[in-house]
Amino acid sequence: MSNKPHLSVEEGQIPQICKACEARHGGICGVLSPEQLAQLNKHSSRRTIDGGAEVIGQGESVDAYSNILRGVVKLSKMMADGRQQIVGLQFAPDFMGRPFSRESALTAEAATETEICAFPRAALERLIAQSPELEHKLYDQSLKELDEARDWMLTLGRKTAQEKVASFLHLIATHIDPLAEDGCTFDLPLSRADIADFLGLTIETVSRQMTKLRNEKIVIIENNRHVRVPDIERLNAAAGND
Amino acid sequence: MSNKPHLSVEEGQIPQICKACEARHGGICGVLSPEQLAQLNKHSSRRTIDGGAEVIGQGESVDAYSNILRGVVKLSKMMADGRQQIVGLQFAPDFMGRPFSRESALTAEAATETEICAFPRAALERLIAQSPELEHKLYDQSLKELDEARDWMLTLGRKTAQEKVASFLHLIATHIDPLAEDGCTFDLPLSRADIADFLGLTIETVSRQMTKLRNEKIVIIENNRHVRVPDIERLNAAAGND
DNA sequence: CGAATTTTTGACTTCCATCAAGTGTAGTGG
């Protein structure tokens, strides 16, 4: 046997599909026992969502939660006259959903092609009720999201357009390519229109500030979507962070 | 059988000081058993904080949590160059603190004279570990705060100065005087400078927009701090909500 | 009352939004 004895007993009960799943490393499934995983798995289904497609609409009733396995999801709010604000981005292996609320106050939309693992509300809530570890994990994620939301409030309320765009690039750089201090490269998951909606700006202003950052050699823009950051600390400084 | 909790039996064990406390009605103490209340109470202390005084500073280490019993607390973030953004307001009987983090990313400052009930971090974390109901309650509050933070992101990113000021007045009106649809009256817990920091504006702009709302008869400003809203729905409309 | 602070009002400036072309870039079909 290649596995340790005490693990091999449990590993055998983990659903095949969960074994290599990212949601077990950092995601909420990591705190579930093999039995619980199997139980949740019975009702869950994987789905691929095209970029731009809506996962759940503002005001719709919520009857499913999901884990993001791949891709980026935008959470946004819209005013009656069409003004829109992106209030959060979710990456794999984030849990997506608002427990204990029947109705979504947000629109969730895939920014890129996205793969999710969805399960019915009742199944998750049953698990929450019987597993304090799961609720703890969810609580922990919501605290992180709250920290992120508050960071972004400072960006929205007090930063200049240039600092906002730099802050956005910094956010993406640290989420997509979380390694090498020097010279990280990535594709932007958002269009200019989305970036504008995230930063509370217009697409023209985003474009102009991108050009400025390029001219100042803080970023190298290769293919509109493809960006290289030679010095993440210079970008951080341009974002107004310390 | 005999140790099964029953209210009438246990009421007698509730600490005297907790009996009339607001934190037991809507606050986190409401989910604690009399034994747990007694345990927490042994280490807790009530404190009155003057308006303007700092409760906990950005970057300081956190060794206590607290419940707000009276007053309003501002949570804010500051940039290196002094720009400041208020990222949340907390009212009685909110729980205040960031579990599972040693260091505060925020400054908490009393906006008005405030009374809190503080307890050491270890005491609360011990209780959390043994009471899933408590963690559930805390989770629920953090989800509400997340909803509020995201609402405010829309305000910061996409609303005009006029809508921002109206949104702020609406927020206070619904928190302070949560009754009578028609004609609510209240005192603003924040100075113009604080309102500006909450809305991402300057105090001059806040003042001008206040004047405009007064001229349009949407609010009646009696004593700078004292405000009357004759029609909460008109205020809501001025805030850009549907 | 008079000093200090907060708030309002006024004049001017600036940054970003708006409006309007222009320049890729990708996809389609002949």
Add this chain to the structure above:
DNA sequence: CCACTACACTTGATGGAAGTCAAAAATTCG
């Protein structure tokens, strides 16, 4: 392969909402 269209992005010219600077008015407080 090249038109052709559609779409995303960039660039330019102009205007307006909110910021800045300055001073007056109102309010608080010793």
